[in-house]
Amino acid sequence: MISRIPKTLIFAALLLTHISTFSQEKKDCATDCSCIISGVIMDASTHEPVPYATVQIKNSEKGVLTDEAGKFLFNKLCEKEFDIFISHLGYKSVIHHHDIYHPDLVVKLAPSDVILESIVIEGSSIETGLESMTESKISGKDLESMQNESLGDVLSNITGVSTLKTGQNVVKPMIHGLHGSRVLIINNGVRHEGQGWGQEHAPEIDAAMADNIALVKGAASVKYGPDAMGGVIIINPPKMELSTGHLHGAAGITTATNGRSINTDLLLQQGYKNFAWMGQVAGLYQGDLSAPDHILTNTGARELSYMFGSRYHHKKLDLTILYSHVEQTLGILRGSVVGNLNDLDIALKAKEPFFTESFSYDINNPRQEVSHDLVRLKGHYNFKDHQLNFQYGFQANTRQEFDVRRGSNNERPAIDLELFTHTFDLDWQHAQISGWNGTVGTQWLYQDNNNIPGTNTIPFVPNYNNNRFGIYIIESKALGSLDFELGLRYDYQSSSIRGRDTENDIYKQDLNYQSITGLVGVNAQLGKNTSFRSNFGTAWRPPNIAELYSYGKHEFTIDFGLWRHSTDEFGTPISSTDVLDQNQKPVDNELGFKWVNTFNHTTKEQSLEVTAHFNYLKGYIYSKPAGIAATVRGPFPFYIYDQTDAVFFGLDASYIYRHSTIWESQIKGSYLHARDVNNDDFFIGIPPNRISYELSHSKSLLGLDEFSAAFETSYTFEQFNSPRVITVAEINDAQLNGENLFQQDRSNFDFLPAPSGYLLMNLKLQGIVNQFVFGVEFKNILNYSYRDYTNRLRYFADETGFNMLISARYKF
Known part of the structure; x- marks a missing residue:
């Protein structure tokens, strides 16, 4: 068993070496001013393109307008990273620090008369990076309206997600009928590890601290390892x-x-x-x-x-x-x-539980x-x-x-x-x-x-x-x-x-x-x-x-x-x-x-x-x-x-x-x-x-x-x-x-x-x-x-x- 691990490591090392060697053959775009930045501007409410939005590189005279499809392009750039300012009449402007190492920008401008905030997404909006995976996301106003709810209750608003409860305080999310060790949680970028084996153990996570929550319905063990079955x-x-x-x-x-x-x-x-x-x-x-x-x-x-x-x-x-x-x-x-x-x-058989008393803030055994x-x-x-x-x-x-x-x-x-x-x-x-x-x-x-x-x-x-x-x-x-x-x-x-x-x-x-x-x-x-x-x-x-x-x-x-x-x-x-x-x-x-x-x-x-x-x-x-x-x-x-x-x-x-x-x-x-x-x-x-x-x-x-x-x-x-x-x-x-x-x-x-x-x-x-x-x-x-x-x-x-x-x- 152990002898198989070094072979795998050697394979990975050789592959990484090949990739690194291949990449080193590429020319640095900053040396000949050939760097490129592109993206698309969308309405955060309707997801429709926003034409004629202004996209500027701060501290420079460079600026462009988006076309009818909401797309923009900067070429012949001599720098690799910039502060980009995006604005349009009737929308909330946004400033974003961007570099050429990230994929194309997707900017979602929020109308001025809504509580939404403008956001910038670098590359794919799919959290796993796996485009074939089915993913749902809760963020912005929807998430803010559920600040007092548990993680499981928040996610139950997504189709295919339900909850396993022990009373009203202990709530575990279920995806397509699976829960616990079969549903992997990535919290703040880290695989969440607690005593998740218990059906009476809820994830020790406060949904109120999240900016957004994404749910992937596929088996994602290839990227995340064991437990991502549901x-x-x-x-x-x-x-x-x-x-x-x-x-x-x-x-x-x-x-x-x-x-x-x-x-x-x-x-x-x-x-x-x-x-x-x-x-x-x-x-x-x-x-x-x-x-x-x-x-x-x-x-x-x-x-x-x-x-x-x-x-x-x-x-x-x-x-x-x-x-x-x-x-x-x-x-x-x-x-x-x-x-x-x-x-x-x-x-x-009873309609009312034993030991029922009047309201109290006390928490006993x-x-x-x-x-x-x-x-x-x-x-x-x-x-x-x-x-x-x-x-x-x-x-x-x-x-x-x-x-x-x-x-x-x-x-x-x-x-x-x-x-x-x-x-x-x-x-x-x-x-x-x-x-x-x-x-x-x-x-x-x-x-x-x-x-x-x-x-x-x-x-x-x-x-x-x-x-x-x-x-x-x-x-x-x-x-x-x-x-x-x-x-x-x-x-x-x-x-x-x-x-x-x-x-x-x-x-x-x-x-x-x-x-x-x-x-x-x-x-x-x-x-x-x-x-x-x-x-x-x-x-x-x-x-x-x-x-x-x-x-x-x-x-x-x-x-x-x-x-x-x-x-x-x-x-x-x-x-x-x-x-x-x-x-x-x-x-x-x-x-x-x-x-x-x-x-x-x-x-x-x-x-x-x-x-x-x-x-x-x-x-x-x-x-x-x-x-x-x-x-x-x-x-x-x-x-x-x-x-x-x-x-x-x-x-x-x-x-x-x-x-x-x-x-x-x-x-x-x-x-x-x-x-x-x-x-x-x-x-x-x-x-x-x-x-x-x-x-x-x-x-x-x-x-x-x-x-x-x-x-x-x-x-x-x-x-x-x-x-x-x-x-x-x-x-x-x-x-x-x-x-x-x-x-x-x-x-x-x-x-x-x-x-x-x-x-x-x-x-x-x-x-x-x-x-x-x-x-x-x-x-x-x-x-x-x-x-x-x-x-x-x-x-x-x-x-x-x-x-x-x-x-x-x-x-x-």
Whole structure:
């Protein structure tokens, strides 16, 4: 295994040497004044070209006007980098520092009478750089209107994205039915690493700190490595622009009636000729949330986030350093913990959770306290026709989970973990070779995860160290209206495990994993307004630490990993006193084969996008109910991990029709089907189908620069493709009568049937005066009682009821 790595490194070194040699043959354009800058100017609201815009190179007499297609060109330039000033009557001007090493500019000018800001995009607007990938983005006014929402809730506005929840505070994004270790998050340019194995663990990321969020629906393992099986979420911080001169930024506040919360944020930025900086802070203070008919006791939340960054630019070198911190205290519904089997049966049938009390800001047990720190150093160096990019990231993640326990143990965390992660990325964007453009890169990751002593419990997961190395190459070539992409990657990971078994004896295991992944894609421009993207990619991931070794109580369930449970002679899953291994119970890598096809048609009056996706997962690892376990803390549903082959396929569609300059309609819908192909069975927790309609209106009104209103109604269908139901009462009766419910039928089951479908209505109003933005939003207007199938606490409580949010924001 190890002997294969040097060969790969030698191949990469030879390829880089060849590319470097090829590039050195190119002439320096500055020596003969042959440098060129070109681009296109577009309206940020309509995406139509802006003709006759003025484009000037500052501190010079050079300037041009865009043509009717919004395009401009500077040639015969003797410098390699400039400050460019773009302006047009009726639009907000923008200054941008640009050099010839970046591709053509795409400038989106914001009309003067809207709150949007003009922006500049250097080269492709696709975050991954993979033109065949299907990508959606949330930014600007849309993102600002969701400052108080979690990352998962923000992304759920995109078709094909749903959420896996544990109550109302713990929200994980799902892409085409996959979540956790199958959805990779790139936060501030760094692969986000926390205790993501837990279904009850939300990403430690504050969406309020993001400038924009991109979501990639394809299998992007070739570029990002393991885990990108369902897709990739890319969270970008505010860009540190040079040459802005004055101090600028934004400040905002949002209050909500449900939870009586307050959310604030502040952003400061400033750019000089060769240096720029930014600072950002946000906070949330929230009390108990409410369902339509009762309080959801112990669902308060506290959150504090801050980030600082600086940028230095000098000729061919550009360096940025960034530090961010997120800390959260999240309450878990008190009624999810009960005392005995009879109480559990009653709780699952009750309309109101146990232990429901009056509103409070207190956060008691069960609760989570988590923090995440990130330090990132990133830079690139420009050669004549190619670029070297490098990045180092360090992350420190701590997690404490407090359970309802007896005596002094109630003050001790039941789970106390710290995870340190180092990453280093190096890639080379080579010069064009026979029409091919591409990147050769390598990535390294090292992790050290430890349980902190003092919990008075057997660790739920063991200590471990991961060491991972990957190398990849991605190439693209344009042939007329077609762009072809090819990619190949090799990864190797070694893991060292150290834990304690049920007798508190130490066990140790060393594990090794490797895989090769690839992609092939095409982006076809079928006409002026129509495009088609098709991408087929393979992906992989090794089983995570919880899937193999989890043991014991975690939040409101008991979990047993693949190597911590076995089956008795009657087919009943039982916990194993011994820790199994690969020889006793083989567990394979999870392999994914995902094909995504997207058709897009956009005109001034309408936009249509349809995405069809198919994902075959070989060795799919999932958690399923296996019965009820009695513990000193009461009875809890217990779950085991299993492995099978699965198929996920579906359709995402959105249609926008612009009735006029002030009225717009949008229809969105998602369909998803998932199945265990080995056992011809359904899985628990697959998102049900959903459709929504929004009617929006925007114009100047009553002295406001802009007034907008949007009414949305959505319907979430019942999940009919769900497993059979075995209630707690049936399991209890079977145990009392000596019956085995699983001997003849080992198919998946759930403790309750999937909840009924539900209709929700929301209304959003917003007004803009100069640099002030005021908003009022009404959620669940009808105060409808419902339960969400992908909320793991649907067994105990309804979702939140009516909520009114009032927000104000000032940009300066």
